[in-house]
Amino acid sequence: MTSLNNLINERSFRRLALLTVIAVYLLILVGGIVRSTGSGMGCPDWPKCFGQWVPPTNVNELPVNYQEIYSHRGYANTEFNVVKTWTEYLNRLLGALIGVFIFLTFIASTVAYWRKDRAIVGYSFLAFILVGFQGWLGAKVVSSVLATWLITLHMLLAIVIVGVLMYVMARSRAALLVNEQTNVSKTGQRWLLISSILLLTQILLGTQVREVVDEVADQFGAQQRFRWIDELGIRFYIHRSFSLVVLATQLLWIWPLVKSQSPANTVRQLALSMVALIGVEIATGIVMAYWAIPAWAQPVHLTLAVVALGIQFLVILFVKKETLLINTARSEVRYEQV
The missing domain is CATH 1.20.120 (Four Helix Bundle (Hemerythrin (Met), subunit A))
Structure with a gap:
């Protein structure tokens, strides 16, 4: 535990928290790209994409009747588009990476602030819980075939997560000011x-x-x-x-x-x-x-x-x-x- 304390101090925690905030903003940007390019249903299922952990790069990798299989997800008259599929899948991968960042932020907070300011630990944990809910909500967006109100709620929750992380970052930096x-x-x-x-x-x-x-x-x-x-x-x-x-x-x-x-x-x-x-x-x-x-x-x-x-x-x-x-x-x- 001592070596971990030496590795994770208040300064390194603040850097990690800042990096996490930047990563969440990047995810919001990528989510906007997914929506503006019409790639939201590039993967018609979740968490897999066309039933695969690694999305197809060619229509020949899909069943001949893939449009019938995914007709309930809007594919009855939609052809496979590799750009849209990978745009959506990379958005999902970035979302998973954000989850890792926020989890690491929570772990780092327990090391750096558990005996000094447990509110920072508590809010870091809240951010981790919220990002998990955000992942669940993303699955609901796909299953609803991009219901607009769910997309909006998905984006607003991202803003809430940013707010929680901003509070954590501000509280950890207050003494410096x-x-x-x-x-x-x-x-x-x-x-x-x-x-x-x-x-x-x-x-x-x-x-x-x-x-x-x-x-x-x-x-x-x-x-x-x-x-x-x-x-x-x-x-x-x-x-x-x-x-x-x-x-x-x-x-x-x-x-x-x-x-x-x-x-x-x-x-x-x-x-x-x-x-x-x-x-x-x-x-x-x-x-x-x-x-x-x-x-x-x-x-x-x-x-x-x-x-x-x-x-x-x-x-x-x-x-x-x-x-x-x-x-x-x-x-x-x-x-x-x-």
Whole structure:
């Protein structure tokens, strides 16, 4: 156990937690690629793919009547597509890898924080439980033949997992920021909270638009992609206009912060990165609106929004780092007395 303690310390735990968060964001991006390319049913069963642990690379590797076998999964008139099959399968493999990362994060937390701050251990375990549920939910998405509400729930759960991991990461780093002063006025803190809620609302609106895009894509096909925007209806225009509201409310707390803090301030740097992310996200939205929703723009647009939301949650935690520090100190005293 001593050698394990030497190998896994607080610093290595923080690195692993950060790597896990990045990996989850990558999974969200890949999931968006699966959806935007129509690869969600590239594997009609789960956890295997066409009944195989290693997916076929050629239609000749499938039974002659594979369309009949998987007709209940939408294959009655669908031909095997190797690109879509492997796109979906690689998404599943990445999901399994994320599960390993989160499990390792939990194990590392028990070594580094069990006698110092068991809340970190508890939240790390919660993330592990949630990723297991996420895998089960992914199976339900396949069995439902891509029910849109299940896809949306699948994505929202990924955001929750990111939030839990962000809290773990922030709590483990709070002590490093004890000497770093970040002065955010009460008004600024209110706008920080309001803008966070509005950003989450914007993401939820985007999921509604995404569902409509899927319906329009099924109706008109990729050959008439240029018609998709005109068929999206009022939800698209609300989502597009609301992005300006989100940007304006972000600037209401970011601008005073940037002016008052030194360039080396952690929260200031995170705030500036948020502005950049939201700016690029709006740019990808413009690209989709005026260039017929290119497939690459959809997953990028979603991922940027989720990353921005995660960073904003981290900002809230760091602005309130005194609370994290107090809770950490109480935990350390309690376990030292045991």
